[in-house]
């Protein structure tokens with residue numbers, strides 16, 4: 445397979461409901477869609493779902509654009525490859541920048557599975573025909589507004605809710621939701637907002653009384669030692685998100701006993717290739733995994749659904765229906781959930797049609813790199829730098 449054209453499309457979509465975490469509040473999102481085209485004219489799409497600000501991880505939409513345009517697309521354009529798991533080797537010299545990598549890697553998987561005529565889920569090793577989704581709820585202006593959101597999602601049939609917590613918005617909202625929904629599977633996510641003061645540790649340990657499914661990422665990303673200490677002191681499973689960017693991070697976390705659950709995000713781990721490897725390693729170690737999200741548009745969302753079909757994804761995902769986030773999505777049909785169950789598509793590739801016209805209408809900028817008409821480069825990555833780049837606003 446030889447990629448003859450690669451392009452980036454910065455697309456803005458409004459969120460149907462503003463989302464606030466411990467660090468930021470969002471009313472619309474700008475994601476970068478990646479399109480790879482091979483010789484036959486077949487195309488594959490991936491999504492770079494980086495937040496615009498460096499609060500969840502160090503990347504931003506602008507750093508992703510820069511890394512993808514300057515390093516990643518030039519490394520794949522004109523390269524000859526047989527299987528998408530080879531793609532990360534083409535940009536192996538690039539450190540970090542995993543959100544940017546994830547979009548290019550996933551586009552390669554979509555392209556490959558499409559041209560082979562197999563569903564992306566099957567190409568990844570998926571075994572399920574349906575996956576269970578939960579919802580992730582942001583911090584709301586009031587407790588009533590939060591209870592209202594939980595009610596809405598429970599009424600829509602979602603079997604578990606994840607509540608964002610932060611110091612000052614933790615015990616009380618969790619207590620209120622537990623009281624109103626005694627049997628609901630509830631999980632909390634702090635996005636690393638807690639330190640290790642006696643007060644903060646007491647709050648986190650106190651959450652053990654609410655029968656939560658898990659406590660996700662209470663401490664800062666690199667503070668694996670604090671996660672391990674908390675896990676030793678509570679019955680509730682501790683789940684890692686921001687702490688695990690690479691397989692090596694996961695090996696460290698496993699060695700330390702830093703959590704009993706892993707949130708695998710395609711974006712955070714640099715693509716589907718790495719996400720599958722994380723799934724395999726966690727499974728070998730008896731660590732439960734589930735598929736997290738970054739409010740993906742339909743392209744990234746479809747990749748997440750495909751990944752969630754692997755056998756180790758035993759807990760509900762954060763990959764809810766498109767309609768929870770966007771009035772209209774970039775794929776047809778959009779991702780739908782029935783009582784929290786999302787069907788895994790059985791058509792080739794992503795199993796959804798990319799709506800190029802809608803992407804065009806909502807595009808803020810694009811850039812395209814094309815291969816020279818004849819040459820085919822084998823194996824070695826090119827010198828850093830754009831090949832033939834053309835930008836248009």
Ligand code: OSB
Nearest residue numbers: 500580685736737738739740762
């Ligand atoms: O920690 O899982 C997180 C969104 C933005 C930044 C971080 C996180 C999230 C989510 C959203 O929880 C999950 C989703 O896609 O609904």
Ligand code: MG
Nearest residue numbers: 633660661685
């Ligand atoms: Mg999280």
